Amino acid sequence: QSALTQPASVSGSPGQSITISCTGTSSDVGGYNYVSWYQQHPGKAPKLMIYDVSKRPSGVSNRFSGSKSGNTASLTISGLQAEDEADYYCCSYAGSSTYVFGTGTKVTVL
Amino acid sequence: EVQLVQSGAEVKKPGESLKISCKGSGYSFTSYWIGWVRQMPGKGLEWMGIIYPGDSDTRYSPSFQGQVTISADKSISTAYLQWSSLKASDTAMYYCARLNPEGIQLWLGGGWFDPWGQGTLVTVSS
Numbered sequence: 388q389s390a391l392t393q394p395a396s397v398s399g400s401p402g403q404s405i406t407i408s409c410t411g412t413s414s415d416v417g418g419y420n421y422v423s424w425y426q427q428h429p430g431k432a433p434k435l436m437i438y439d440v441s442k443r444p445s446g447v448s449n450r451f452s453g454s455k456s457g458n459t460a461s462l463t464i465s466g467l468q469a470e471d472e473a474d475y476y477c478c479s480y481a482g483s484s485t486y487v488f489g490t491g492t493k494v495t496v497l
Numbered sequence: 498e499v500q501l502v503q504s505g506a507e508v509k510k511p512g513e514s515l516k517i518s519c520k521g522s523g524y525s526f527t528s529y530w531i532g533w534v535r536q537m538p539g540k541g542l543e544w545m546g547i548i549y550p551g552d553s554d555t556r557y558s559p560s561f562q563g564q565v566t567i568s569a570d571k572s573i574s575t576a577y578l579q580w581s582s583l584k585a586s587d588t589a590m591y592y593c594a595r596l597n598p599e600g601i602q603l604w605l606g607g608g609w610f611d612p613w614g615q616g617t618l619v620t621v622s623s
Contacts, residue, residue: 388558390543425610427542433534438597439609476541480606484604485544485556485559
């Protein structure tokens with residue numbers, strides 16, 4: 388059960404859009420529509436941003452959106468803001484009652 | 498308010514045992530799975546395992562099977578993560594998180610983790 392692959396870092400200027408990829412296999416990301424995304428600021432606990440690939444919890448800005456194609460899920464942040472600077476992790480159901488997280492992506496707002 | 502509150506930071510020596518806790522409030526504790534997640538210093542999140550407090554059904558990541566024990570006491574709405582013999586490599590922040598939705602059948606797949614506890618820092622050093 389290997390970690391899902393994410394880019395180590397992604398950056399953008401305020402107001403721009405960025406996309407973070409999360410690549411797995413047909414046994415996890417590609418096999419189920421159960422991908423979630425978490426934001427983690429330094430020294431803080433992770434916070435749910437997206438679930439079931441593209442659903443947004445109440446209270447999360449509509450600037451955050453999710454999608455999936457094949458074995459790769461994506462998180463897009465539009466209208467990038469300084470407060471979006473954080474680490475982001477994807478997570479997928481991986482079969483047999485297990486879950487797997489992504490390697491994590493550090494988002495920098497230039 | 499739905500909340501998970503974890504026990505405080507621990508400093509232990511190699512070979513010692515440890516049990517950390519995660520207390521749920523504001524919801525039906527027995528109706529939701531509780532997961533545990535490790536974050537080693539400067540590293541990413543790793544899924545360790547999960548327990549259903551209603552019947553103590555427990556599942557482990559293959560990476561953590563045999564290395565830790567997950568349990569729960571539904572009478573006090575608390576889940577636990579324990580080690581029988583700590584190693585320096587167990588030094589990490591440990592988070593608990595509730596798996597949604599309520600009563601999810603894991604074998605069918607699905608679920609997302611929310612909310613999360615504040616984390617328990619475990620330091621193992623001689």
